[in-house]
Amino acid sequence: MTVVLAATAAILFAVGTYLILQRKLSRIIIGLGLLTHGANVLLITSGRRGDPPIVRNGTEGFSDPLPQALALTAIVITFAVTTLLLALAYRSWLLTRDDEVEDDVGDRAIARESAAEDFADDEPSTEGTER
Amino acid sequence: VLAVGTLVLGVAPQLADRLADAAVRSLDPTATSVHLELWHGLNAPLALSAVTITVGLILALGDRAVQRVVSAGSGVPDGAAIYLGMLRGVGSTSRRTTGLVQNGSLPIYSGVILATAAVLPLVALASDWRWPGWPRFGEKEDVPIALALVLAALAAATIRRRFSAALFLGAAGYAMSALFVLYGAPDLALTQVTVETLTTVVFVLVLRRLPDRFERQSSPQRRAVRVAVSALIGATVFVFAIVSSGSRTAPPVSDEIIQRSVPDGHGRNIVNVILVDFRGFDTLGEITVLTVASIGAVALARVGLRAAAERAQQAAGGGRTRIRAKRQGDTDPVQKIVFVDVSVQVIFYVVLMMSLWLLFAGHNQPGGGFVGGLLAGSAFALRYIAGGIHEVRRHARFRPWTVLGAGVLLAAGTALAPLLAGDSVLEVAYKSVTLPAVGKMGLSSALLFDFGVYLTVVGVVLMAFEAFGDDTTEVTE
Numbered sequence: 001m002t003v004v005l006a007a008t009a010a011i012l013f014a015v016g017t018y019l020i021l022q023r024k025l026s027r028i029i030i031g032l033g034l035l036t037h038g039a040n041v042l043l044i045t046s047g048r049r050g051d052p053p054i055v056r057n058g059t060e061g062f063s064d065p066l067p068q069a070l071a072l073t074a075i076v077i078t079f080a081v082t083t084l085l086l087a088l089a090y091r092s093w094l095l096t097r098d099d100e101v102e103d104d105v106g107d108r109a110i111a112r113e114s115a116a117e118d119f120a121d122d123e124p125s126t127e128g129t130e131r
Numbered sequence: 132v133l134a135v136g137t138l139v140l141g142v143a144p145q146l147a148d149r150l151a152d153a154a155v156r157s158l159d160p161t162a163t164s165v166h167l168e169l170w171h172g173l174n175a176p177l178a179l180s181a182v183t184i185t186v187g188l189i190l191a192l193g194d195r196a197v198q199r200v201v202s203a204g205s206g207v208p209d210g211a212a213i214y215l216g217m218l219r220g221v222g223s224t225s226r227r228t229t230g231l232v233q234n235g236s237l238p239i240y241s242g243v244i245l246a247t248a249a250v251l252p253l254v255a256l257a258s259d260w261r262w263p264g265w266p267r268f269g270e271k272e273d274v275p276i277a278l279a280l281v282l283a284a285l286a287a288a289t290i291r292r293r294f295s296a297a298l299f300l301g302a303a304g305y306a307m308s309a310l311f312v313l314y315g316a317p318d319l320a321l322t323q324v325t326v327e328t329l330t331t332v333v334f335v336l337v338l339r340r341l342p343d344r345f346e347r348q349s350s351p352q353r354r355a356v357r358v359a360v361s362a363l364i365g366a367t368v369f370v371f372a373i374v375s376s377g378s379r380t381a382p383p384v385s386d387e388i389i390q391r392s393v394p395d396g397h398g399r400n401i402v403n404v405i406l407v408d409f410r411g412f413d414t415l416g417e418i419t420v421l422t423v424a425s426i427g428a429v430a431l432a433r434v435g436l437r438a439a440a441e442r443a444q445q446a447a448g449g450g451r452t453r454i455r456a457k458r459q460g461d462t463d464p465v466q467k468i469v470f471v472d473v474s475v476q477v478i479f480y481v482v483l484m485m486s487l488w489l490l491f492a493g494h495n496q497p498g499g500g501f502v503g504g505l506l507a508g509s510a511f512a513l514r515y516i517a518g519g520i521h522e523v524r525r526h527a528r529f530r531p532w533t534v535l536g537a538g539v540l541l542a543a544g545t546a547l548a549p550l551l552a553g554d555s556v557l558e559v560a561y562k563s564v565t566l567p568a569v570g571k572m573g574l575s576s577a578l579l580f581d582f583g584v585y586l587t588v589v590g591v592v593l594m595a596f597e598a599f600g601d602d603t604t605e606v607t608e
């Protein structure tokens with residue numbers, strides 16, 4: 001790990017987070033991609049730097065192969081996840097002509113209901129409200 | 132009869148002496164024999180009976196006063212009312228909590244999760260603070276790559292066009308592969324390059340349908356919150372990276388992995404040996420995730436299409452003729468660009484051969500099932516460019532889900548097969564054979580496992596084309 005690369009990973013994480021906190025699915029997907037890059041920088045720099053870990057003569061001076069294996073899995077998984085999220089965006093476009101993640105309708109209804117209940121709290125509740 | 136018995140025994144209970152005695156002895160053999168008597172003399176049971184009768188008499192005589200006390204008592208809630216009240220309280224509390232915590236907004240959810248993820252490690256770090264000191268600043272050659280990564284990320288975040296954002300993400304990916312090369316990770320670099328290429332293709336397939344520009348929408352306050360959370364995350368990652376890299380106390384486990392790769396794993400490419408052997412379970416789990424994700428993607432993207440096709444078919448008078456969906460011009464043979472078509476014909480097989488070479492060589496040289504599969508997927512991407520989804524279907528021979536399922540089954544079967552021989556799961560069988568043309572080569576069951584991985588990855592890529600590929604009759608619901 002060097003300061004340069006730690007800072008790079010940090011910036012990738014920060015920018016990725018900034019994008020994930022938005023409502024447009026395509027931005028969220030790009031944010032996730034940047035986040036993964038950041039995670040891979042962290043992974044790869046956590047091992048030592050060296051020659052490609054391919055045994056020819058002797059086993060000295062190699063870079064750390066374990067983080068590489070982990071990062072490799074991460075890269076491929078990200079591809080699949082990106083595909084899945086893009087399918088979500090595509091579906092959202094088919095249905096609403098947009099890829100914006102709206103507020104969950106059911107959750108909003110519950111929030112409204114509980115707010116209304118706060119006002120009506122003093123009155124004795126009737127049996128019919130229990131469902 | 133019972134009434135007579137009651138009367139007789141009530142007056143002369145000693146008649147039942149033997150019965151009572153036998154009953155008591157059967158329950159407790161050590162009990163002394165009992166004797167029933169009408170009058171036992173003045174004792175405690177008699178006094179209690181007297182008290183009961185007296186109190187009953189008083190209550191009966193003072194009826195009016197008693198009624199008043201009882202009616203006052205009915206004001207005290209009984210068990211059922213308390214129970215109902217508690218139920219109601221739990222219900223309204225949970226509803227109010229849900230309304231407060233689960234407000235249905237995705238950015239708030241992810242914001243809370245990410246902020247927690249940023250704060251908790253910092254708290255844990257601070258509770259046992261040991262600053263290991265700054266590491267080296269960095270290598271000279273890292274700086275341009277770091278700059279490229281940061282600039283691409285910032286551009287992807289700020290640009291207002293979807294396509295350009297996706298392309299900048301791709302640029303960041305290529306910068307990553309350069310970093311992998313510098314760090315001595317050729318497998319990663321290869322994989323990253325192919326993944327990035329394929330990701331861009333899939334992005335293009337989807338984004339061409341979405342509007343090109345993001346509309347400007349969020350208020351300054353929201354943006355400030357977002358920036359604050361992201362800055363917090365960035366700070367956490369930076370501190371974590373510096374502290375963790377300086378805090379190693381034990382020698383890395385990979386030293387042993389490096390030592391045992393050739394004798395135990397029969398492979399010279401240590402990363403590949405880790406993937407297909409030492410951490411094979413991990414890989415098996417991963418390709419399962421890949422399978423699930425791509426099935427999900429196809430399902431999401433294609434749901435409703437079949438129903439629409441059937442409706443159209445019925446409208447067209449039924450029959451088994453495949454309905455001709457309204458395609459875009461590029462699938463029409465007349466409109467194929469001859470130059471592209473011919474080059475793809477040639478390149479396609481070269482790339483496929485290359486991918487198989489990566490698969491077979493992967494155990495001893497850079498390569499392996501993942502990158503091989505991705506490269507084969509890129510070959511199909513070329514087919515797609517030349518002739519659309521129909522061209523891909525014609526050359527893939529098998530349906531994408533068949534390839535996908537065959538890959539997972541092959542990998543899982545190879546993992547489980549050693550059980551039959553009494554070995555543990557994922558035990559690698561190895562045999563060195565001499566082939567006439569090729570010479571001496573090692574045959575390892577790890578290659579079969581890797582072939583399963585290869586097929587799965589090819590399946591995933593084909594599934595992506597199946598999901599977003601062309602022949603769309605516009606489905607609106």
